[in-house]
Each structure stands twice: as C-alpha cells, then as structure tokens.
Amino acid sequence: MQINPASLAAQLVAAERLNTDALHQKQQSSLQAQSSAYSSLSSKTKAFQSMLKDLNDPAKMQAQKTTISDEGFLTVTSNGEASSGQYNFQSKQVATSHQVGIELDGDSAIPNDGILTVNVGDEEMAIDLSTLPSNANAKDLADAINNSSSNPGVKATLVRTDGKTNLVMTSTETGEANQISVNYTPVAGSEASEAFASAVDNMRELSPAQDAILVMGCGPGALEIKQGSNTFENVVDGLTIELTKAQPADSGPLQVSVSQDSEEMTEALKKFVDDYNELMDDLNKMTASGGALYGDSTARGLKSTLRNSVRDLPNGMTLSDIGIKTDREGKLSFSSTDFNKALEKDPEVLGKAMLGDDGLLKRMEKSLDSYTARDGIIKQREETIERSQKRLEEKMEAFDMRMEASYQRYLKQFTALNQMVESAQYL
Structure with missing residues (x-):
C-alpha cells in the first residue's frame, strides 16, 4: 500500500x-x-x-465685542484686555504712501551711463545704469529697482498713457517719514543722459506721503495722535484701531462701545x-x-x-x-x-x-x-510595542524554521517507509 x-x-x-x-x-x-x-x-x-x-x-476666554456708531471710517478690535465702556474716536486723516512718477519719452529712453539714486527716509539705493543690459528699456530699470538688495522700500512699476511711459515709484510703507527722493548723476553728456536727467528733475508727486491722525475724545481737551501707520495699537490698552477713511471735517467723533462677548x-x-x-x-x-x-x-x-x-x-x-x-x-x-x-x-x-x-x-x-x-x-510605550512586535516576528520566523525542519524529517521518514513497503512487495 x-x-x-x-x-x-x-x-x-x-x-x-x-x-x-x-x-x-x-x-x-x-x-x-x-x-x-x-x-x-x-x-x-x-x-x-x-x-x-x-x-x-x-x-477667546475674555472675548469682547465692539460697536461703532458709524461704519466705514475705522475698525476697532479688542484682545480681551480692554476696559469695557464707551470711547470717542475721530478718523481725521489716513496715512498714505508716497508715490512719484518720472515721465519718459518711450520705453527705450534709458541712458547707458550715470548713477540713479533713490532715497526713502535715511535709506538709499544707487543704481549704476551702465550695469543694465545693453539697450536697456524702462522695464529693465524698474526690475533693477525692485530687485536691488539695497532697495530702501519702494516698488517700481510702469504706467503708459498718451504715448508716454511713466516710471512710477511707490513707498512700501505709509507716512511722512517714508518720502521718496530721486536724483540722477550722468557721466557722459549724451542726449539720452540729458533727457533722462530732465525727466528726473521734473518728477511729479502723484500721491503725498501722509501720516494718519486719530483724535480721541471730544471737545477742546481731545487728544490728537499722529503716526505713519493707519494701525494704532498703543492708544488704548487692549484695543487695535485701524483707520480706513477720513471723516468729513465737520463731522463729530464716532462712539465706540466695548463690552463683553458672552x-x-x-x-x-x-x-x-x-x-x-x-x-x-x-x-x-x-x-x-x-x-x-x-x-x-x-x-x-x-x-x-x-x-x-x-x-x-x-x-x-x-x-x-x-x-x-x-x-x-x-x-x-x-x-x-x-x-x-x-x-x-x-x-x-x-x-x-x-x-x-x-x-x-x-x-x-x-x-x-x-x-x-x-x-x-x-x-x-509605542517603542516598547514596536520591540515586542519585532521579537514576536523573530520568534515566528524561528518557529517556521523549526517546522520546516520537522516537515523535512517527516518527509524523509515517510519516503523511506514507502520504499520499504515497495521492497517488501517483491519478496
């Protein structure tokens, strides 16, 4: 069998x-x-x-809400630490960025020599026009201003109208302290240099540098606070006041109410x-x-x-x-x-x-x-579990190896038994 x-x-x-x-x-x-x-x-x-x-x-935990008698001129937010009550504020003047324009005779009216200096407050940037690409145009100059590592805080852009190209520079910060001044010092007395120098000398102010003015209170004892930014954070403890629009000169103060936001x-x-x-x-x-x-x-x-x-x-x-x-x-x-x-x-x-x-x-x-x-x-604890998993895997692998050895031993034994049975059949 x-x-x-x-x-x-x-x-x-x-x-x-x-x-x-x-x-x-x-x-x-x-x-x-x-x-x-x-x-x-x-x-x-x-x-x-x-x-x-x-x-x-x-x-969040001491949240306060604010209401304003007339919207559109300023916003008031609380960090939860302001004293509840009523305040009077007037948005007398909003801060603006200085903006100037240099009118050029076409995009290609940029000389290839001279130094253009741009100042904002005490910061200065000098652009050597000879370092611009050959046949530089107004866009090349605007890019040089915007990408300069010494940019004092201006953004240059081009505005085209009536066949003219205007190099417009805007201060990135508002306020009177951020006025822009521009000077050009030519090296050679070329026609292009003279034309560019004339354009710089005739630079126009498109928007003045202006401080924000906030009035707190009413009557002759009211406080007038002036600063370069439209955001006032240290006027009233806990309140941040943002001026968005100047009120008419003949208007009265705005009533701002601060109360708990239950x-x-x-x-x-x-x-x-x-x-x-x-x-x-x-x-x-x-x-x-x-x-x-x-x-x-x-x-x-x-x-x-x-x-x-x-x-x-x-x-x-x-x-x-x-x-x-x-x-x-x-x-x-x-x-x-x-x-x-x-x-x-x-x-x-x-x-x-x-x-x-x-x-x-x-x-x-x-x-x-x-x-x-x-x-x-x-x-x-996670690392302990990982070590336990690894030990279990190793234990399972060792067990599989033992079972494989057992299988081979049984196979050998049963194969030998088969051969004995076959040999006995021929006796």
Missing part, C-alpha cells in the same frame, strides 16, 4: 503548529491593535494639548468641554474590557492625569464656578445658564479660572507634556 509522504508530513506539521500559530496570531493582533490605539491616542492628545494652548488667549466666551468654554469629553470617550473605549488598551497602565495614567487636571484651578476655584460639572465617569457637562450667572457676578471669572500661567488651561497643558513630549511616555 502506497502512502503520500508529502501529504502526511504536511498534516503532521499542521497539527503540530496549530496551537502555536493561534497563539502567535492572537499576540500579533493584540500588539497591532495596541500600536494603532497608541498612534491614534498620540495624535488626539497632542491635538487636545494644542487646543488648550490656543484657548489660553484673552481674545457668546464668544461660551463657545470657547463649550469647545474645551467637548474636546475634553471626546478624548475621555476615546480613552474609556480603549481601556474598557475588550478594548485595545484594556489593563494598560499608561492609558490609565493618562486618564487619571486628565481627571486630576480639571480639578487644578487657581485661587481655590472649582469648575462649578464657571458652570461646569463632572460626572462619575470623569466627563464634563456645561451649563450656559450657570456660566452667564457667574459672569454677571464677576465679569473676569473665566479669565481668573482659565487664563495665564496659573490658569487651568496652562496647568493642564503642562500636565500632558510628559505624555506628548518627543521622548515622552506615549512615545516610549
């Missing part, structure tokens, strides 16, 4: 490795699930920490609560029975850190002081009604609880550093 040595050897090896393969597969699946869970947990924890950093801003603050606080709960939900699922990180001490430690950190408010305050409660699962619930009551009682309550180096947001952010750092706890 003939037997199939290869089939029998394969069956024996399959039976021999059945339990071990199942164990290896279980271990491999578990490690892969842990690796995926930690990859997700790492990104979500870092995103939560980034959110904490972003919310630690008076413009809706914006409520949204910021809700985001904190929602993002915290989302991270806690993920951790609860991962560490629950059957979860990828069930029994994992690092994940449990992170949950504990989060739960403890929401209790770490300054000055003996608690979350209930800002309308937030904690349930048995560690999740938060937010009541806008309770928050608004707290806000009415103390307009600065949210800032006191959440902001600054001593506030909840910063404290919580710092508490997560040990987990999210480049070589932090989560990264170390």
Whole structure:
C-alpha cells in the first residue's frame, strides 16, 4: 500500500503548529491593535494639548465685542484686555504712501551711463545704469529697482498713457517719514543722459506721503495722535484701531462701545468641554474590557492625569464656578445658564479660572507634556510595542524554521517507509 509522504508530513506539521500559530496570531493582533490605539491616542492628545494652548488667549476666554456708531471710517478690535465702556474716536486723516512718477519719452529712453539714486527716509539705493543690459528699456530699470538688495522700500512699476511711459515709484510703507527722493548723476553728456536727467528733475508727486491722525475724545481737551501707520495699537490698552477713511471735517467723533462677548466666551468654554469629553470617550473605549488598551497602565495614567487636571484651578476655584460639572465617569457637562450667572457676578471669572500661567488651561497643558513630549511616555510605550512586535516576528520566523525542519524529517521518514513497503512487495 502506497502512502503520500508529502501529504502526511504536511498534516503532521499542521497539527503540530496549530496551537502555536493561534497563539502567535492572537499576540500579533493584540500588539497591532495596541500600536494603532497608541498612534491614534498620540495624535488626539497632542491635538487636545494644542487646543488648550490656543484657548489660553484673552481674545477667546475674555472675548469682547465692539460697536461703532458709524461704519466705514475705522475698525476697532479688542484682545480681551480692554476696559469695557464707551470711547470717542475721530478718523481725521489716513496715512498714505508716497508715490512719484518720472515721465519718459518711450520705453527705450534709458541712458547707458550715470548713477540713479533713490532715497526713502535715511535709506538709499544707487543704481549704476551702465550695469543694465545693453539697450536697456524702462522695464529693465524698474526690475533693477525692485530687485536691488539695497532697495530702501519702494516698488517700481510702469504706467503708459498718451504715448508716454511713466516710471512710477511707490513707498512700501505709509507716512511722512517714508518720502521718496530721486536724483540722477550722468557721466557722459549724451542726449539720452540729458533727457533722462530732465525727466528726473521734473518728477511729479502723484500721491503725498501722509501720516494718519486719530483724535480721541471730544471737545477742546481731545487728544490728537499722529503716526505713519493707519494701525494704532498703543492708544488704548487692549484695543487695535485701524483707520480706513477720513471723516468729513465737520463731522463729530464716532462712539465706540466695548463690552463683553458672552457668546464668544461660551463657545470657547463649550469647545474645551467637548474636546475634553471626546478624548475621555476615546480613552474609556480603549481601556474598557475588550478594548485595545484594556489593563494598560499608561492609558490609565493618562486618564487619571486628565481627571486630576480639571480639578487644578487657581485661587481655590472649582469648575462649578464657571458652570461646569463632572460626572462619575470623569466627563464634563456645561451649563450656559450657570456660566452667564457667574459672569454677571464677576465679569473676569473665566479669565481668573482659565487664563495665564496659573490658569487651568496652562496647568493642564503642562500636565500632558510628559505624555506628548518627543521622548515622552506615549512615545516610549509605542517603542516598547514596536520591540515586542519585532521579537514576536523573530520568534515566528524561528518557529517556521523549526517546522520546516520537522516537515523535512517527516518527509524523509515517510519516503523511506514507502520504499520499504515497495521492497517488501517483491519478496
């Protein structure tokens, strides 16, 4: 009776490795699930920490809104640190950039000698026209000005009208201190040089360099503030005022009201609560029975850190002081009604609880550093899992080699048995 040595050897090896393969597969699946869970947990924890950093801003947690009696002349924004109340401002004059034009007789009216100097304030740029391409035109000169490493703050462009080419230069900064002056010193007394020198001497001012003027207050005691930029940031603490258009000379001041933006603050606080709960939900699922990180001490430690950190408010305050409660699962619930009551009682309550180096947001952010750092706890745990996966792969490879050796041994034995059976048949 003939037997199939290869089939029998394969069956024996399959039976021999059945339990071990199942164990290896279980271990491999578990490690892969842990690796995926930690990859997700790492990104979500870092995103939560980034959110904490972003919310630690008076413009969000102490948000203020501004209203202006007449739109179109100026805008006012608050960083959350301004004193609430009413202010009077007048946009008397907006800052403008200096703009000058040199009228040329066609694009090719550029001499090939001499030095063109352009000054803006105390800064100077010198263009040696002999370094321009041969037969240089107005565009070549504009490019040389714009690309010069010593450009003092001007932008050159060409404007063509009535057969004339105008080399227009505009200061990149507004204000009287940024006036443009242009001089040309020819080397040779050529016709082109003389014509260009005449054009420079007859340069026209297209737009004056002008400072912005903001008036604060009304009546004879009003303050007049003059500066080169249309953005005023140091007039009133916490306010940024941007002039956009000058008011008519006979108009009165604009009334600007600054007040708390409870809706914006409520949204910021809700985001904190929602993002915290989302991270806690993920951790609860991962560490629950059957979860990828069930029994994992690092994940449990992170949950504990989060739960403890929401209790770490300054000055003996608690979350209930800002309308937030904690349930048995560690999740938060937010009541806008309770928050608004707290806000009415103390307009600065949210800032006191959440902001600054001593506030909840910063404290919580710092508490997560040990987990999210480049070589932090989560990264170390990921590396441990990677090492375990590698050891398992090596173990599986060694086991495969042993099973291959077993297969070859069985094959040899069954082949020899077949030969013995065949020999016995001929006796």
